[in-house]
Amino acid sequence: MLRKVMKWRKEYGTDSILDEDLLTRDNDELKDVVHTGSTDKQGRPLYYTVYGAFKDKxxxxxxxxxxxxxxNFLRLKVQNLEKSIKQLSFKSGGVDSIVQITDLKNFPAPMKELSSISKKIxxxxxxxxxxxxxxxVRLNSDCD
Structure with a gap:
C-alpha cells in the first residue's frame, strides 16, 4: 500500500502542489467552498468543505x-489537505490526524458532476x- 501511495504522490505532484496557485480571479469563490485554518480542542486541523455554494448553478x-x-477543484481539495498535513506532528503525543467537516446546508439538487467529483474525492x-x-463530520444533512 505504501508503494502505491508513494507512486501516486509522485505522479500527482503532491510535493509541489502547495506552490500551485489554484485560486485565480476566475474561481476565487472556491476559497469559501474549501478552506482550512482552525483546529479542534485536541489541536487537530479542521478541513472544511461547504457545498452550499454550489446552489449557484x-x-x-x-x-x-x-x-x-x-x-482543478480536485487539486484544490488535495492542496488544502496537504496544508492541513503540514500542521501535523507524528511524534509521540503529537497531533497526527485531521477532522474533515462537510457542510451540506443549501446543498443543490442532485447534480451528476457534483456527485461524481465528490465520490472521486x-x-x-x-x-x-x-x-x-x-x-x-457531516453538518446540515438530511440524515442528521
Whole structure:
C-alpha cells in the first residue's frame, strides 16, 4: 500500500502542489467552498468543505463543467489537505490526524458532476491518505 501511495504522490505532484496557485480571479469563490485554518480542542486541523455554494448553478458549471475545471477543484481539495498535513506532528503525543467537516446546508439538487467529483474525492482521500482523517463530520444533512 505504501508503494502505491508513494507512486501516486509522485505522479500527482503532491510535493509541489502547495506552490500551485489554484485560486485565480476566475474561481476565487472556491476559497469559501474549501478552506482550512482552525483546529479542534485536541489541536487537530479542521478541513472544511461547504457545498452550499454550489446552489449557484453558474458557479457549479464554472467549477465542475469541464474535465479541466473538475481536475482543478480536485487539486484544490488535495492542496488544502496537504496544508492541513503540514500542521501535523507524528511524534509521540503529537497531533497526527485531521477532522474533515462537510457542510451540506443549501446543498443543490442532485447534480451528476457534483456527485461524481465528490465520490472521486472520497476514493482519492481513502486510498492515498490512510489514517490521516480522524473524523468525518457531516453538518446540515438530511440524515442528521
Amino acid at each position: 453558474a458557479l457549479c458549471t464554472k467549477v465542475l463543467g469541464t474535465e479541466e475545471s473538475r481536475e 472520497v476514493t482519492l482521500f481513502q486510498s492515498n491518505y490512510p489514517g490521516i482523517i480522524n473524523k468525518n
